[in-house]
Amino acid sequence: MLALLQVLLSGLVTGSLYGLLALGIVLIYRTTGVLNFAYGALAATVTSFLYVLLTGPRLPFWPALLLSLLFALLLGALVERGFARPLLAAPILTKAIATLALALVLQTVVQALWPQLTSPVHFPTPFEGHALHFGGLYLSLVDGLTLLTMVLLLIVLQLFLLRTRLGMAMRATADSLEAARLMGIPVGLIFLLVWMLASLLAAVAGILIAARQTVIDVQFMDPVLLLAFIGAVLGGLDRLEGAVLGGALVGLAENVLALLLAGHSLGALDLGNPGIREALIFAGFVLLLLLRPRGLFGGAALRRV
Amino acid sequence: MRLQRPPAPVEQRRRGGSGVGLLLPSVLLFLLLLSACGSASSSGGGGGSSASAPGVDADTITIGGVLDTTGPIKVICAPILQGDQLYFNQVNAAGGINGRKIKFIQVSDNGDSTRTRDAVRQLVEQNHVFAIFQVCGSGNANVAESYTVPRGIPFIDPIGGGSKYTDQSGKALPWVWMTQPNYGDEGHVIGYYAATTLKARSVGLLYEDDVLGLQQKTTLAEALQKYGSKLVASVGYNATQTDFSAALQTLKAAAPDLIVLNGLPSPTARFVATAAAQGYRPRLGYLANYPMADNSWAKVLGAAGEGIYVSGYTSMDTPVAQQYLQATRSDPVFSAYKFYGYINAKIMVDALRKAGSNPTRASLRDALDHDFVNYDTGFGPTLTWTPERHGGVSDFMFFQIKQGQLTPVSSFIKASAVWP
Incomplete structure (x- = not known):
């Protein structure tokens, strides 16, 4: 029972990280229509930048973190102006494929700038080795920070989108670009801000994942991104809270299935095999989409007639 | 000698995969969601019984290898290549093998096993190499073997503990020799x-x-x-x-x-x-x-x-290792992978020497099958190859x-x- 609780807790943390990434994916998709497959590379780039600050000039963690988050904002702005803006009118699939190219460009640049990250390196943080104990349950400090960060970010983001003029302008742009333009909303500025915000979210997620794994390389976000995308689709690509819940579900399912299936077999089929586990997750994902094509929490499709 | 820098054995299976490898399925997945919601024919290899060996002329022996220097396993393969070149350069500077210099042609398959076959074909059919020395990555090496074995092309040092050196019945593949343990x-x-x-x-x-x-x-x-x-x-x-x-x-x-x-x-x-x-x-x-x-x-x-x-499975407490450390004393850090390349290049050179003054693929095979009994690898364990046994070290x-x-x-x- 304790093992199950521990795994549920870990699954919740993992799911929160998927959810955090899914949040940024949905934010960009809803506002600019870009399915951003470079999102993991954005996160990895900023995390690599932080690693270099920590291990090169050996900056203290918190100033380095602050600089890295500022770098994330700058990177988001650069990507929007240099990449997303020229592709604004392109078909959605063209934009999606272009983000794949962007991911490769970012990875290549990181490798060229910081070749030490082509192989796994230790990611040092002040949280390492610290844990909270609840009875027999362990919650590492970084896991606790992840949960706290997730909750705070959700609250702040909701308040920002619902209560501020800028947030409302973002939502209006997401609902209808033309209507937003007619209303005098500077949609160019909104796009820029959305990319900066999403880049910031990616950076936070990347840094938390790196702190949790304690090991990074230039591609460390790739396997995580795929699961975050599943979370985003599962939650419905048009709901921020859906993205978070979708991500959390994926993380929980991944962990609980791994624990429950370990050591079990079905005839000659080893259910503890990670390939079987992943197949089950994907099969469940497809089944859910068959039943609810717009995701678990997605809104109803509107069709104008 | 106290071993402060034990060399790593080499593991060459592909790591998590390149960004494209993982992202592409994501794209395909989304395309799906959005819509609903050589075989090579070669004559260049020459058989093992060929009397005039490709890749061997009066002053050069040309061998080829497939080592990723551009893709996801370059972190392993690129330093191995450096170690290879270091040893071959030393041998060439000392006069080569029976008066012939070694020319080592390396191509990169970007760590992608779907490109390995073309890379090997290029080496054999365009560069006319005498033998294949090293293909980096177990899966990549296995792809290479499917090309080299039927054509009777010697393939020494498939890099990766999962590389095949026997057929399904456990019989040694006739043209593949491993150095790594399984x-x-x-x-x-x-x-x-x-x-x-x-x-x-x-x-x-x-x-x-x-x-x-x-x-x-x-x-x-x-x-x-x-x-x-x-x-x-x-x-x-x-x-x-x-x-x-x-x-x-x-x-x-x-x-x-x-x-x-x-x-x-x-x-x-x-x-x-x-x-x-x-x-x-x-x-x-x-x-x-x-x-x-x-x-x-x-x-x-x-x-x-x-x-x-x-x-x-490797020790630095050997004369060859000391020779390597001397040759690389200006390197900022010790690279176990580079050392791996160096010691395997030595094995390749020894095999070419044992193949005679006018080596053919058949004489190289003969040397590999019969002249490597309790062979001193230079990294600790001894190596024995026979016609029935082509596996690597096991110490x-x-x-x-x-x-x-x-x-x-x-x-x-x-x-x-x-x-x-």
């Missing part, structure tokens, strides 16, 4: 060492869930049972797995004295980090298999790595991470001695 033999030696030296009564195993990990799972369990211990739990993972909480809980529930870590540096380091974050460490700690036998892994682990045992030693450095704690143990 994970099956290593499983026997690890089981022996864990049970008899570390006195582990119960052992857990975290293994990469592919044919390599499964092979070691079987042999580890066999050896543990033979020497009075027991494999009490085993959990597979895949190379891209990032969350090890459930794996940890499953192993922890079996309360093993020791956990054996099989696979690749990154995932095994993540497992150790997860365990450390949850305040868990088995009574005797961990024992990792040879892909982790490099100080870079110890560095990745940080403080959590202290005291971990690691299996390995292992153990290290322990002490103050962030792999430090030897055993002498070599022969796999055949613990599992005859």
